[in-house]
Amino acid sequence: MDTEADVVVIGAGTVGASIGYGLAGLGRRVAVLDGGDRDFRAAVANFGLVWEQGKGVDVPGYRILTREAITCWPEFCSALQDETGIDLHYDRTGGLMISMSEAEFERSSRMQARLRDQLGEEMPPWEMLDRAALEAKLPKVKLGKDVIGASFGHDDGHVNPLRLLAALHAGIVKRGGVLRGGATVTSIRSNGTGGTLVEYAGGRILAGRVVIAAGLGTKALAAQVGLDIPIRAQRGQILVTERIEPFLPFPMSGMRQTREGSVLIGLTHEEVGLDTATTTAAAAVLSANALRRIPGLREVKLVRQWAGLRVMTPDGHPIYAESDSHPGVFVALCHSGITLAAAHAGMFARSMAEGRLPAALDVFHHRRFHVSQAA
Structure with a gap:
């Protein structure tokens, strides 16, 4: 056996690296396995938004998860910058969703009204701006004639995604974790005594728990442990x-x-x-x-x-699940890895340290895609 770990995270993109960084900070022996340079990597082609606005309307679980991530982002960013010395270029000054027609403006207004009805006083800090109010916020910008207005999310912001990924990788190592590049995983299987053996190019690791966070590579890896992940x-x-x-x-x-x-x-x-x-x-x-x-x-x-x-995913929301046939092997994937990074490094990493998914994430199990749609 080459090595052992408490948790192996397969995938060192923003999702996997955030989880690995959080686990290392909890004192767990964590190994994060990165694939090859020619792998498809969403993390290196990301727009860099840390964004709540418009998310989770009529989907309470996603709204709660996004709100937790947004709330934790400033502290998460500060700790990561202090540990690594890498400035993430994170700004939380707010964000705009521009309306290019009266219909778009009305649609955004109705969305906010629906969310306000659902949440009452817990409504996130979003507001509608007409053109005059929008121009007041953008004194150096001459807007096009078709711009009607915008919705404004006070807690939205943006970050440099490449700096974030570099800092997460550095943070894993500084916290005592292991980060291995060129470690394409070939096999995930039970060792017969309660552990999971992960074989990869160049070695193998015996772990108590495994998190598959390999982006587009997740489907094939998850199939080895009986999980049918639609992506x-x-x-x-x-x-x-x-x-x-x-x-x-x-x-x-x-x-x-x-x-x-x-x-x-x-x-x-x-x-x-x-x-x-x-x-x-x-x-x-x-x-x-x-x-x-x-x-x-x-x-x-x-x-x-x-x-x-x-x-x-089919509905655009994350998937978090544990294998029934291989207990201790989990899947974590989403397309909002930047926004959810603070939650993955915090709440999700804590749950992996304990070896179970929190009840709040049960709504994101992929079984939701296999429920028969009655006529």
Whole structure:
């Protein structure tokens, strides 16, 4: 046997790394196994939003999980920066969902009203802004003529996703965890005496518990322990401008300005399978949408375009589950890994340290997709 661990986390993207970082901070012997350089990695093509607005309407479990993550993010960020010395470029100044028509503005207003009816005094700090109020918040921006207004989430924000991932990896090691690259997992099986044996390229580990957080690789790995996890890839493309003077104080739907000054423009939602190619058609659509919002960007140069793959479930919500045939082996996956990072490093890591999923996450079991839909 090469080594032993209390918990093995398979996958070192934002989800797996957050869980591993949290477990290491709890004093558990944790090993986080990263795959190969050519793996599909949502973490390195992420827009970087830490976002609550619009999430969890009519889905109380997702609303509660997102609210916990958003609430914990400042403390999580501060601790991670202090431990690693890596500035995450996290800003929690608020976020805008722009309305480009009266119909969009009304739709956002109705959504907030429905949530207010559901929550009462617990309503998250969201508000609707008409065009005049929006212009007052954006003194350096000349809005396009089609902009009607926006909804504003006071607790929303953004972060540099690459810095976040680098800090999580550094934090795992600083906390005494093990991070292994090029460790593509080939087998997960019971050792017959209550443990789980994980075999990977270059070695094997015996662990008390295993968390499969391998993004698009989760389906095949989970099948080895009797879990049928329904996921698909969805391509998103992003444009990046040259660095310009700061003008956009808040991230908005489809646009944010980084600390370095670049403007990120996105996102597409393309059902093309495992294809990470960029396209001129997407660039044209993204550019046109950006110019409708802020015509002044016409003078700014585009310097880069990239594409990445989201990890999508049928309903867009996370999956957290334990294998019935292999107790102690869990699955954790979502497409909101940035937003939920603080919850994964906190509440979810604590539950893995105890060896059981909290009742609050039961609504995210993948059995929800196998319930017969009665006519």
